[in-house]
Amino acid sequence: MIQVNNLSKEYSGTTVLNIESLEIPKGQSFGLVGNNGAGKTTFFSLLLDLIQPTTGCVLNNEIQVNTSEDWKPFTASFLDESFLIGYLTPEEYFYFIGDLRGQNKADVDALLIRYEEFFNGEILKNKKYLRDLSKGNQKKVGIIATLIGNPEVIILDEPFANLDPTTVNRLKKIIKELADNPSITVLVSSHDLQHTVEVCDRIVALNKGELVKDMPTTKETLQELELFFAV
Numbered sequence: 001m002i003q004v005n006n007l008s009k010e011y012s013g014t015t016v017l018n019i020e021s022l023e024i025p026k027g028q029s030f031g032l033v034g035n036n037g038a039g040k041t042t043f044f045s046l047l048l049d050l051i052q053p054t055t056g057c058v059l060n061n062e063i064q065v066n067t068s069e070d071w072k073p074f075t076a077s078f079l080d081e082s083f084l085i086g087y088l089t090p091e092e093y094f095y096f097i098g099d100l101r102g103q104n105k106a107d108v109d110a111l112l113i114r115y116e117e118f119f120n121g122e123i124l125k126n127k128k129y130l131r132d133l134s135k136g137n138q139k140k141v142g143i144i145a146t147l148i149g150n151p152e153v154i155i156l157d158e159p160f161a162n163l164d165p166t167t168v169n170r171l172k173k174i175i176k177e178l179a180d181n182p183s184i185t186v187l188v189s190s191h192d193l194q195h196t197v198e199v200c201d202r203i204v205a206l207n208k209g210e211l212v213k214d215m216p217t218t219k220e221t222l223q224e225l226e227l228f229f230a231v
């Protein structure tokens, strides 16, 4: 269970995120939507302890995220993967991440075989550096890397961006499989309302840093969101 208490973030005196209270139960597939600048990436960055809150805190299973090394079961992929990427081939990168998460080569290989169709196994053979891959292929590598080491919480910031339609469908299948696992919590942010509604069982909308909608996914959710964002 992730708990958010009185969480806010300011930059130069301007509040960009302000969430009084939010709970994300273990096993939930949680969709975060909102216009450009609404605060989605800020929220995820706070969950991941990549930035410090101005007020409040985030707890994972009652452990405050930035006070203990024990909270680190979160993995994440972001829209722009380039910050992860030096002069490493995808294969070197996967083994490097595996090493960080206590996975041996055989564990990583098993995962790569399992998801070969999604991330396009060809990427491994051509030995290009990650920085020289297309944006979509970088994205695929970033997403698969989040799955290494059996994380409890997987954060996918704009996972559908830059992916072709076939790959989007494969990704939706993967997210639904993860969502069906009661011990895995998946958090997805996206501008694609339809994809988000399809893979998430709860949708939260942010507007200018404030939580403006919080609803379970039903048959009406997509229409409701489309009307909301059409205003």
Ligand SMILES: Nc1ncnc2c1ncn2[C@@H]1O[C@H](COP(=O)(O)OP(=O)(O)OP(=O)(O)O)[C@@H](O)[C@H]1O
Pocket: 011, 016, 034, 035, 036, 037, 038, 039, 040, 041, 042, 043
């Ligand atoms: N380092 C920073 N310094 C100043 N302002 C920032 C910084 N990082 C984010 N912001 C501001 O915080 C607000 C929320 O940004 P954020 O990236 O969280 O939005 P978002 O919902 O992810 O947007 P998008 O859909 O465009 O990716 C924006 O107004 C942004 O300009």
